[in-house]
Amino acid sequence: MDKSTADTVARHLVAAGELLDEDPQAALEHAQAARARSGRIAAVREAVGIAAYQCGDWAQALSEFRAARRMGSKSQLLPLIADCERGVGRPERAIELGRSPEAAQLTGDDADELRIVAAGARADLGQLEQALAVLSSPQPDPTRTGSTAARLFYAYAETLLALGRADDALQWFIHAAAADVEGVTDAEERVAELA
Structure with a gap:
């Protein structure tokens, strides 16, 4: 691709990345604009997939992730x-x-x-x-921290709660709250509800 097209695609991808959390729909529009100019690049298709995923457009996200994989995405x-x-x-x-x-x-x-x-x-x-x-x-390691650990502990707690094991669930919600340094779950609120 020529330099001008590459620059335009790069600008759209940067904008998509910056908007992803605050305005996923705008991020998706930027990612789709990048795809319109360079749809044969795995990273571009992956970016469209991620933005569609953030928007809850599961079918489009699935299509884009599959395309990225076929193109050799290493993600x-x-x-x-x-x-x-x-x-x-x-x-x-x-x-x-x-x-x-x-x-x-x-x-x-x-x-x-x-x-x-x-x-x-x-x-x-x-x-x-x-x-x-x-x-x-x-078995989950309750000493871990980070968003993935917090989400894992949270899912574990939710499942325990659904099975009627409220005391065990409370302990895992506490672990989720401790692991959740980025605030991706409402584990603290769940602890307050169950305590």
Whole structure:
């Protein structure tokens, strides 16, 4: 692509990144403008997918993430793809992705993100014991901090609560609140409700 087009695409992608949290719809419009000029670049398709995901447009996000993967994206998109499958009403497909060989290769936060999605898919199907099993294997480490740990602990607590184990749930909401240094959950409020 020529320099002028590359500069325009880059400006749209920067704008999309800056707007993603405060105005996801505007971010999506910028990402789509970048795609219109360079739709054959994996990073551009991934950016459109992320913006569509933030807007709750699961079908578009799924399409863009799949395109990015076909183009050779090196990002760990599997948790996002599985969550999009849940969003379009296919929790069974999200569970299949969670058990795939590719899923077995994920580590750290990426693996935890996929566990959260797979457990949510199980809960969507009313399979709360299986959801708890997904979240418990391996057992969450309550000393961790960060947004992924907080979300994992929160999901674990929610599942325990749905199973009628309020005392255990309270402990995991407390762990989620302690881990949530970025304020991505309402764990503190949940602790107050249950205490």
